[in-house]
Amino acid sequence: MKTLKEKNQFIATILAFAVIPMSGLATDIYLPSMPSMAAELHKSEASIQLTLSIFLISYGITQFFAGSIVDSFGRYRVSMLSLALFVVSFIITATTKDIMVIYAMRVLQGILSGFAVVSKRAFFVDVYEGDKRKHYLSIMTIVWSVGPIIAPFIGGYLQKHFGWQSNFYVLAGYSLLLLLLEFIFSGETLKKRNPFHIDFLIKEYNSMFKTKDFFYGMLMCGLSYSIVMFFNLCGSFIIEHKMGYSEVVAGSVSLILGFAWMTGGFLGKALINKAFLPKIRYANFMQIILIILMFATSYFTSNIYSLVIFAFLIHVTAGFIFNNYFAYCIGRFPNSAGVAGGLTGGVAFIITSAISYGIVSVIKPEIQLQVAEGYFVLGILGLFILSMIKIRKAHI
Structure with missing residues (x-):
């Protein structure tokens, strides 16, 4: 080799x-x-x-x-x-x-x-x-x-x-x-090969799934990334077909919203020493307030500028929650960080795919108001999970 x-x-x-x-x-x-x-x-x-x-x-x-x-x-x-x-x-x-x-x-x-x-x-x-x-x-x-x-x-x-x-x-x-x-x-950089043991993996995953704070953390990661993927699935169709803009404009909007996600990540790093659950709850609260404002605004104005401004701010909150919880989940099991990272990423992406595609299939967003409806479902699901964390004391 x-x-x-x-x-x-x-x-x-x-x-x-x-x-x-x-x-x-x-x-x-x-x-x-x-x-x-x-x-x-x-x-x-x-x-x-x-x-x-x-x-x-x-x-x-x-x-x-x-x-x-x-x-x-x-x-x-x-x-x-x-x-x-x-x-x-x-x-x-x-x-x-x-x-x-x-x-x-x-x-x-x-x-x-x-x-x-x-x-x-x-x-x-x-x-x-x-x-x-x-x-x-x-x-x-x-x-x-x-x-x-x-x-x-x-x-x-x-x-x-x-x-x-x-x-x-x-x-x-x-x-x-x-x-x-x-x-x-x-x-090749691997110095020592480890035999592949499926039994060990199953045992590790079973233990992690039973850890309440880790389990709910994975759910929050999946819901947060679903907000981004929900817009990815419907955004181009709305911007190009319904609003009449070009593919380049649709790509530029995705670029802007990508920066929103990154901004949320940087905010998470900047506030890393703040109490964990309070800052997550505050971000979810801000997210829901922004979505409600998006609802209200949709009855008075609905154009690419209002759509992108609200989506940007909502995606910042999603990026903030995701990066905080993803780092939390990986660090939850320091002796099995690789397994924990793989499980967190795997569950998060499966949840993201199922929920975002399901919401798009049901709502079939064509206007700003319907995008707000999809965001609202995800925001309320996030609030529900955070409430369960508080009720079940699923945090260390």
């Missing part, structure tokens, strides 16, 4: 950072293209929205066991195989007209994203120690959030000039470039 050479460590680190945003790129780059995909493939909006939901479900499920697999088979081999299959799957997605084939490829891409991200997250733990490791892991979190921010902005221009297929050709080219550079400069 080819091992990482010390002289290539810096380049391999840059390549790891380049792989980390792949999940965000794969989910968000084609958001502005969803209306065009529906028109060209002669499918309903719900059929195209499902391509995003099934990606998130497979991505979430993969995180349950990906950590144990890369601990057993190595980071380099898993990463290389994932990148190679990315190239093939993205090309197939771009060239087919069969929605079922696209669904199959999206499931595969979700699985590959899970393995790629987990293997590169483990890379930093293998290669660096102490403060340097903390430094790179903190950068990794920021880099991961960059993908969903820039992807739809790029996708808007790709859609305008080249059509929806260009998004997947670009992803295939990006994956191929990373595959070649990984082959030249990277290598």
